[in-house]
Structures are given as structure tokens and as C-alpha cells.
Amino acid sequence: MGDPSLAGSVxxxxxxxxxxxxxxxxxxxxxxxDVVVGLRTADGNADVVGEIESLGRTAxxxxxxxxxxxxxxxxxxxxxxxxxGVDILVNNAGGSIVGNALDVTEEDFATVWELxxxxxxxxxxxxxxxxxxxxxxHRQRCVASRNRRAARRIRVLRQQGSGHSPHQVSCDxxxxxxxxxxxxxxxVHRDRRNRPSAxxxxxxx
Numbered sequence: 001m002g003d004p005s006l007a008g009s010v011x012x013x014x015x016x017x018x019x020x021x022x023x024x025x026x027x028x029x030x031x032x033x034d035v036v037v038g039l040r041t042a043d044g045n046a047d048v049v050g051e052i053e054s055l056g057r058t059a060x061x062x063x064x065x066x067x068x069x070x071x072x073x074x075x076x077x078x079x080x081x082x083x084x085g086v087d088i089l090v091n092n093a094g095g096s097i098v099g100n101a102l103d104v105t106e107e108d109f110a111t112v113w114e115l116x117x118x119x120x121x122x123x124x125x126x127x128x129x130x131x132x133x134x135x136x137x138h139r140q141r142c143v144a145s146r147n148r149r150a151a152r153r154i155r156v157l158r159q160q161g162s163g164h165s166p167h168q169v170s171c172d173x174x175x176x177x178x179x180x181x182x183x184x185x186x187x188v189h190r191d192r193r194n195r196p197s198a199x200x201x202x203x204x205x
Contacts, residue, residue: 007032010083012076012127014038014064015093017045024090029057034083038064038093058083066093066119067111073126086131091120 011033015021017040025035029052037049042063052059060082062075079086094116097108 004032006088009033009087010036010079010085011088011090012036012038012064012079012086013090013092014066014123015040016048021090021092022048024092026051026055028088028090029055029059032057033088034058035060036079036083036086037061040065040093064093066091066123067114069119069122069126072119072123073130076123076127076130080131086127089124089127091123093119 006028009032011025011028013021013025013028013035016025016035016037021038025037025048029035034057035052037046037052037059039046039061040063044063046061049059049061060079062078064072064075066072076086096112096116097104
């Protein structure tokens with residue numbers, strides 16, 4: 001992301017304190033965007049804020065626990081006063097359960113589904129509704145990261161840019177990319193593939 005064409009844009013990245021989310025937040029800043037750094041908790045690692053500011057961009061840390069949609073909406077509302085609106089949404093927050101499928105509970109399954117699919121859809125829905133009110137026809141890009149199931153469900157937002165609405169929304173799924181922060185996870189998945197199929201977790205990842 002060396003193209004400065006994002007200058008003047010505001011990007012929200014959930015799960016931005018580490019790993020892929022952190023890397024995305026920094027690359028958006030390098031491309032010229034101001035970045036809302038989504039943290040799961042108030043005491044989350046916000047070192048990335050200083051790094052973004054060192055690039056000459058504005059960084060706004062917010063607690064965006066995507067499992068608490070009510071709180072997320074309240075936090076997202078504060079962006080209008082601080083930065084004026086949102087142009088880019090990266091739904092990076094996500095996770096899975098690694099373990100014996102026979103030990104997965106209904107509560108485990110529901111939590112991972114809410115984390116990876118439900119939150120991605122409804123956070124994107126809210127940002128689209130809320131910030132089109134602020135910026136009219138300004139183009140907005142919603143990025144459904146990590147989860148192709150969520151990307152399918154979020155296509156309903158794309159329809160708003162095809163004649164059903166004056167607004168334009170582009171929805172993309174970010175595929176897997178190898179990075180040092182993912183090596184351990186890759187090793188875990190390799191171990192799981194070597195197990196008998198009855199012991200593979202059914203949880204979406």
C-alpha cells in the first residue's frame with residue numbers, strides 16, 4: 001500500500017492491536033489514511049497508535065468488542081465528531097476454537113459464529129448506514145476480512161451501489177496471506193489436518 005491515494009480517508013480496523021490487523025492499520029496509514037484502531041479491551045495493546053502517528057497520520061484508539069454490537073455502535077458514533085466519518089472498514093477481528101470437535105459446546109459454536117459472521121455483517125451494515133448520512137455519496141469500502149461466509153452475507157450491502165441506492169459500496173474479502181505472525185497458526189492447522197476427520201472442529205475459521 002504505497003499509493004498515497006488514500007490521503008484524506010478515514011479507515012476503521014477491528015482487531016488492530018496485533019497480527020494482520022496491526023499490519024493493515026499501518027499500511028493504511030502509509031497510504032495516507034487516518035486510522036481508527038479497534039481494540040477488544042481498554043487495556044489492549046495500543047502501541048500501533050504511536051506508530052501510525054509517527055507516519056504523520058491521526059490514530060484514534062477505540063474499544064470495538066465486536067461481540068458487543070451495542071457498545072460497538074456507540075463507539076463508532078464517536079468517530080463522526082473526531083474524524084468526520086468513515087471511508088474504509090476492515091473487519092479483521094475474528095477467531096476460532098482449536099480442539100477436539102467432540103468437546104465443542106453449543107455456546108462455543110455460537111460465540112465463534114457471532115465473532116466471525118454476525119459481527120462482520122452488522123458492523124458493516126451500521127457503518128454503511130451511519131456514515132452515508134454524514135458524507136452523502138462519498139465512496140465507502142467495506143472489507144470483510146478472513147471469513148468468506150461473512151463476505152457472502154455482506155453482499156447485500158454491495159447492492160446499494162447497483163441502482164438500489166445513490167451510494168456506492170465495495171465489499172471485498174481479504175484472503176489468507178502468509179506472515180510471521182501466522183506461522184504458529186499454520187502449524188496448528190497442519191496438525192489438525194493430520195487428525196482423523198471425526199476430530200476436526202466444525203467451527204468456521
